[in-house]
Amino acid sequence: MDELRIRKAAETDLQDIIRLWKRNIRTINTASDIADLFYPFKKYYLVAVYTDADTANNGRPEGRGRERIIGFVGGAIRSGHGHISGIAMDREYRMNGMGKRLLKMVDAEFLADGFEQITLEVRKSNRNAIRFYKKNGYKKSYDIKGYYADGEDAIVYEKKI
Numbered sequence: 287m288d289e290l291r292i293r294k295a296a297e298t299d300l301q302d303i304i305r306l307w308k309r310n311i312r313t314i315n316t317a318s319d320i321a322d323l324f325y326p327f328k329k330y331y332l333v334a335v336y337t338d339a340d341t342a343n344n345g346r347p348e349g350r351g352r353e354r355i356i357g358f359v360g361g362a363i364r365s366g367h368g369h370i371s372g373i374a375m376d377r378e379y380r381m382n383g384m385g386k387r388l389l390k391m392v393d394a395e396f397l398a399d400g401f402e403q404i405t406l407e408v409r410k411s412n413r414n415a416i417r418f419y420k421k422n423g424y425k426k427s428y429d430i431k432g433y434y435a436d437g438e439d440a441i442v443y444e445k446k447i
């Protein structure tokens with residue numbers, strides 16, 4: 287049976303996270319920028335993993351198929367609160383509730399470490415992400431003019447968990 291699940295990211299997942307980040311999020315972050323965000327806050331990185339039914343029992347005695355990483359969320363601690371540095375699902379797996387599950391699981395990590403406030407920045411034009419964050423309890427806080435390298439403004443959203 288096809289399987290979709292979420293697990294903590296391992297160091298060996300970094301290349302997949304970089305691929306997902308660059309493919310799905312409009313950014314000038316290089317692979318090394320993403321690695322610099324990842325290593326200090328690895329415990330706040332989670333990956334969504336798809337296991338294909340066709341490969342699930344393909345001669346593997348343990349009965350688990352080949353994993354494909356199809357989404358991630360990356361958190362950080364910034365100025366004493368939780369922060370979402372990036373979240374993305376590969377296009378064909380969106381609108382299936384996995385983004386919500388990723389946010390919930392990273393919330394639980396923040397909460398376990400005593401952080402009850404979470405912030406994030408989103409491009410003003412990213413209406414789908416804004417709708418997603420609002421649906422998951424984030425409230426608009428303030429704008430940052432010209433935050434992105436191409437001059438676009440960011441909106442800061444925050445949530446208390």
Ligand SMILES: CC(C)(COP(=O)(O)OP(=O)(O)OC[C@H]1O[C@@H](n2cnc3c(N)ncnc32)[C@H](O)[C@@H]1OP(=O)(O)O)[C@@H](O)C(=O)NCCC(=O)NCCS
Nearest residue numbers: 310373374375380381382383384385386414415417418421
């Ligand atoms: C934002 C993102 C991670 C959401 O992941 P997801 O797995 O699709 O989200 P879920 O299935 O949990 O939630 C779906 C909800 O999000 C919002 N949403 C997400 N994508 C949407 C779209 N294309 N159109 C309309 N609403 C959208 C809606 O509120 C939707 O629920 P609704 O239709 O009932 O209102 C995903 O759309 C994505 O990877 N986007 C590209 C990367 C990005 O912009 N990341 C954020 C900036 S860092």
